[in-house]
Amino acid sequence: MTGLGPGLPPHPGLTGRPVYLDYNATTPVDPRVADAMLPHLTDFFGNPASSHPHGAEPRRALAEARARVADLVGAGPGEIVFTGSGSEADLLALRGAVLASGRPHPHVVTQATEHPAVLETCRALERLHGARVTVLPVGSDGLVAPDALAAALHEDTVLVSVMAANNETGALQPVAELAALAHEHGALFHCDAAQAVGKIPLDVTALGVDLLAIVGHKMYAPKGAAALYVRHGTELEPVVYGGGQERGLRAGTENVALAVALGTAARIAAVELADGAPAHIAALRDDLHRRLADGLPGRVHLNGPEKNRLPNTLNISVDGVLGHEVLAAADQIAASTGSACHSGTRSPSPVLTAMGVDPVRALGAMRLSLGRWITPGDIETAATALIRAAAAHRPTTDRAGPGPVRHHARTPAPLPRKRT
Incomplete structure (x- = not known):
């Protein structure tokens, strides 16, 4: 194969x-990905915004990379915003949606086994922006029950964030069903798809998501290469202010080499999925x-x-x-x-x-x-x-006892469950 x-x-x-x-x-970074990005670390050093010849190839490569990432998830090229990590993509999605909502006390719904990039952003939104957050429980299979989400939604809910696949168990959440419920209540739906993109077929239209995070180092590109799918018409507050790059949502001169790496990884993943x-x-x-x-x-x-x-x-x-x-x-x-x-x-x-x-x-x-x-x-x-x-270890019931149970230093306890 x-x-x-x-x-x-x-x-x-x-x-x-x-x-x-x-x-x-x-x-591991795929050697084909490394080969594709190398010229953009050496020969094609220009700013893609420059109008002179040195900007032409970086600009072309950036556009091609954006199209390849979009193709992998069934999006349009203009709906892909390059970011520096999956955590940044999640931050742009969650903070961006909450601040753009204009609500004094916006309501956000997430679930207990989300990545810390989502859970910690929710904590910050509570602390800094007056958001109210509901953390849904999961069943023994790690899945969110659609009925639980339906019960948590109300008129102030502006965003639901549920991952596509869990990084530890691989559990695949019923994203399409959950997104449909969110939309019935006028809320946006964000999906952290870091673990899923490139491993299984994903289509943002079929899923019905408004925001979806894509992470390069989970699909054979270097660390630091990521993107956020932002459905056309979705209003977000920028994560970085400045010169208007990336639809004005993430200012700063684009890292063309990393974008090319992500685009190449997306092209290879698309071929493998088809095979x-x-x-x-x-x-x-x-x-x-x-x-x-x-x-x-x-x-x-x-x-x-x-x-x-x-x-x-x-x-x-x-x-x-x-x-x-x-x-x-x-x-x-x-x-x-x-x-x-x-x-x-x-x-x-x-x-x-x-x-x-x-x-x-x-x-x-x-x-x-x-x-x-x-x-x-x-x-x-x-x-x-x-x-x-x-x-080599004789099975016993006491030697593997847990001792004092403390929360993971990098994966904090879920937010207190609130039903508002």
């Missing part, structure tokens, strides 16, 4: 190193799950939904072990847990906690996320290493 697994040349950053199973944290990449990755993920379940009979438990999740994401807990200890012992792989360490004491993932996962089970969780360079051989190596590491 073009661009996947064995059909792709080895990546220099992965060769000779542990099997990389942390693609949800960040992805069936999600099914290919899901088959490898499921093979890894089967191998672990067979090698550790009765001890492996899936966290999150079985069906409604990203094709590359496997979040499991293993009875009787701590996830971070297993990963430390399985030095042939590189992966993550959702727990945090504070002065030697581990605390469970806030995402799994919001889903009602038992603290002991949550501390045993491991997030194994696959990507472009994963091969069947990598899956075999990873499964063998994890089984060996987990089998």
Whole structure:
């Protein structure tokens, strides 16, 4: 299959190193992306706003990149605003919508397992701008119930923000249904799609969203390359004031090299999606799950939904072990847990906690996320290493106890749930 697994040349950053199973944290920059952006760091240095010849190629490249990002999500080129990160895109969407609403006490609805970029922005909007925020709970599958959103909406609701896919469990929210409910009450709908864009087909028109965040380093572009889809007619307060670049929403001379990188990554992702990449990755993920379940009979438990999740994401807990200890012992792989360490004491993932996962089970969780360079051989190596590491720990119910439960330093507790 073009661009996947064995059909792709080895990546220099992965060769000779542990099997990389942390693609949800960040992805290696695709060499094709690096090649495309390089001329814009050397030869084509001009300001795209300049009318002389040095501005011509940067201006053309910027427009092409914008069109490629737009094509990936079914938008128009004029609806793409380049930003410096997904967090900035979320800030522009949430702060921009709230301030542009003109309401003295605008109401915002989000949900408990959102990324801190959304939850912390909501906290700031409460603190600095008099916003009222409702944080919806999620079920044991990590999904928001549409009925819960419907009950939370009222005439002062200006924005609903629900992510497309969770970074830990891969849970896919019912975005189209939630967006339709928001629109019935006259509210805008924002979707943080950092984990979903490029991994599954997304179309902003089919989803019915007004704002959607796109992040480059989750789809094989460099860090610092991101964008926000802003539906035509959607009013936002700018995040950076100045010279009017990016529809006046994010002033400052554009980083053409990073825009080209994001556009190239979007073009490659579009080809892979058309070639069936999600099914290919899901088959490898499921093979890894089967191998672990067979090698550790009765001890492996899936966290999150079985069906409604990203094709590359496997979040499991293993009875009787701590996830971070297993990963430390399985030095042939590189992966993550959702727990945090504070002065030697581990605390469970806030995402799994919001889903009602038992603290002991949550501390045993491991997030194994696959990507472009994963091969069947990598899956075999990873499964063998994890089984060996987990089998070395005798299953008990007390050694993995959670101890004092503290909130993750970088993923704070959800906002207090309010029903206003």
